[in-house]
Amino acid sequence: MESSCLVYLALYKTDGFIMSYLFTSESVSEGHPDKVADQISDAILDQFLAFDEESKVACETLVTTGQVMISGEFSSQAYVDIPSVVRGVINDIGYNKAEYLFDGNSCGILTAIKEQSPDIHRGVVRQDLAEQGAGDQGMMFGYATKESDNYMPLPIELSHTILQELSRIRKEEPDLMPYLRPDAKSQVTLEYNLDRTPERVHTIVVSTQHDDFVKPHAGLSQEEADRIMQEQIRRDIHSILLPRVVEKYSPEVQKLFDNKVILHVNPTGKFVIGGPAGDTGLTGRKIIVDTYGGKSSHGGGAFSGKDSSKVDRSAAYAARFLAKNLVAAGVADEVKIQVAYAIGIAEPVSLFVDTYGRSNVGYSDSEIARKLLEVYDLRPYSIVESLKLKHPIYRETSAYGHMGRTPRSVVKHFDDPYGQAVDKEVELFTWEQLSLVDEIKKAFF
Numbered sequence: 001m002e003s004s005c006l007v008y009l010a011l012y013k014t015d016g017f018i019m020s021y022l023f024t025s026e027s028v029s030e031g032h033p034d035k036v037a038d039q040i041s042d043a044i045l046d047q048f049l050a051f052d053e054e055s056k057v058a059c060e061t062l063v064t065t066g067q068v069m070i071s072g073e074f075s076s077q078a079y080v081d082i083p084s085v086v087r088g089v090i091n092d093i094g095y096n097k098a099e100y101l102f103d104g105n106s107c108g109i110l111t112a113i114k115e116q117s118p119d120i121h122r123g124v125v126r127q128d129l130a131e132q133g134a135g136d137q138g139m140m141f142g143y144a145t146k147e148s149d150n151y152m153p154l155p156i157e158l159s160h161t162i163l164q165e166l167s168r169i170r171k172e173e174p175d176l177m178p179y180l181r182p183d184a185k186s187q188v189t190l191e192y193n194l195d196r197t198p199e200r201v202h203t204i205v206v207s208t209q210h211d212d213f214v215k216p217h218a219g220l221s222q223e224e225a226d227r228i229m230q231e232q233i234r235r236d237i238h239s240i241l242l243p244r245v246v247e248k249y250s251p252e253v254q255k256l257f258d259n260k261v262i263l264h265v266n267p268t269g270k271f272v273i274g275g276p277a278g279d280t281g282l283t284g285r286k287i288i289v290d291t292y293g294g295k296s297s298h299g300g301g302a303f304s305g306k307d308s309s310k311v312d313r314s315a316a317y318a319a320r321f322l323a324k325n326l327v328a329a330g331v332a333d334e335v336k337i338q339v340a341y342a343i344g345i346a347e348p349v350s351l352f353v354d355t356y357g358r359s360n361v362g363y364s365d366s367e368i369a370r371k372l373l374e375v376y377d378l379r380p381y382s383i384v385e386s387l388k389l390k391h392p393i394y395r396e397t398s399a400y401g402h403m404g405r406t407p408r409s410v411v412k413h414f415d416d417p418y419g420q421a422v423d424k425e426v427e428l429f430t431w432e433q434l435s436l437v438d439e440i441k442k443a444f445f
Contacts, residue, residue: 022202024189025155025293029163030093030399031182031209031274033281037061038398040068041283041305043089044082046392049307050414050424051078053390056116059305061283063276065101068109072305075116081417083109089395094170094182101277132381134311134341136301139350142319142337143296143403144327147198149250150432151324152404154198155188156293158245160400162186162206165244177236179229181209183274190256196334196356203262206237209274210266226270234265290402291316296336304398308389311341311380315348317431318383320403322372325436331368331444333358339378346379361444368444375443376436391426405429 028035041059048055055076062069068086090096090104097103144151163186170180187205190198210233214225246257284302288294301312308314319337326335332355340350353369363371377386384390392412397405407429415421 019194020199021192021194022189023153023155023192023295024187024203025153025159025288025295026185026187026205027156027159027163027289027293027400028186028286029167029182029184029208031095031184032286033063033183033276033279034283034285035281035399036063036090036093036095036276037281037283038286038304039093039395040070040086040089041072042394042398043085044070044080045305045307046395046412047080047085047414048074048076048078049390049392049394050412050422051416051420052076055307056309057305057307058116058310059113059283061281061305063102063281065277066107067276068107069112070109071112072114073116074113079417082111082113084417095275100181100275101273102275132309132346132379132384134315134343134345134380136310136312137341137343138300138312139338139340140299140301140311140316140319141291141297142316142321142323142339143292143335144320144323145295145334146327147196148253148404150404150406151327153292153295154253154256155190156289156295156401157404158188158190158201158204159186159293160404161245161248162188162204162241164400165248166206166208166241169241176240177233179211179213179233181211181272181274183209183271183278196358198256200258201256201261203264204242205264205267206241207266207268207271208233208237209271209278212272230266230269234263237265238263292403297338299338303402304394308384309380314380314383314387314389315339315341315378317387317389317402318376318378321387321431321433321436322376324432325434325440326368326372328434329437329440329444331355331359331361331440333360337372341380346381348378351378363444371443375439387430388427389430392424393426393428393430396428403432405432407432 040061044059045057048057057074059072070082086109087104095103148154148157163184166184169176185207189203191200191202193199214228216222216225246254283305287298287302290303291298303313306313319339323335323337334356336354338352339348342349351369353365355365409427411423411425413423
């Protein structure tokens, strides 16, 4: 039986005939061209906010072979040396060799920026701060589920972890896999029971850019050299990377990895040309990677490069905050939230809740939505204040997902072109905090 979303497989078990289905999510590394663009946009945003927290920024980035283009709308009292920020990000990612055909020291940088439209500005900036209007119309989604410790869908959670560990090996233990380059993708397929609980890991796909570390020579063809490289990378993924990933999880998740897992590594056979030299990258093209891996809906806008007055970003964070706290409080085992706005209007035009029939309280989904509006203020200014979104916290969100991350406090250092330096203590991933659980329990139990 087939639908547009899921393929159902009939599986025989010892207790009889049951049905299950497969679901897949993917992630991409910090060196993927679209993620390079996202990181540049968010680093520029952070630089503006570090010196002027009232900055309004909509920064778009394009990266290709040897070139970076920055465009967008800015309104700020700060001045940012954009080329310096761009080169720093690219080198931090690991594109620091000419042989990559894209590196931070030599790439060309074109800037084409302009002031924010006054027609937008008048709807966003108000004398009464609490009545700050939404920066645009649109709908945003948040989601949470009990299937992982951080209330994220396991397929996207595992996909992120695979690439985070691969990056750590590349940067901190290069002797283990010395051929690694920055660009990589992962994909994880889980088998689910019809009660929407994970049964086992079905398939893992890892594609990683690599050095051309086996060359053809007399007696060794290019095809054979490519096969040797692919086999070496597959062995290392299987014996080095995946055991480290599995060890990071609880015994319950570890049990999902059995000896039947299908593993595909660099299925094309070779992945030397990658990053912006292999594909053009653009800000905002990995929005499903940024959120829930397709397990839930995504709104109409991307996140990176946008300051918190853009509800595309801030309201999506608020929706995740509400969904996570609802599940953590025990209101439901799975929740999707939609919130929508009209440009220039503070109050949301709608709030929708779907518990997928997995609610644990005696309220309908529509009643849960109404009670949420009593618990949490979804006006843009209130969201920004409660989640502390005016601070330079965004570079860290721009790779390996905006949701499901660990909230923490860090000190970040910024320099401006005039020799001024600031250290900012900021809270990262505030929308992942469980600070609303007690209030939700009082409202629903």
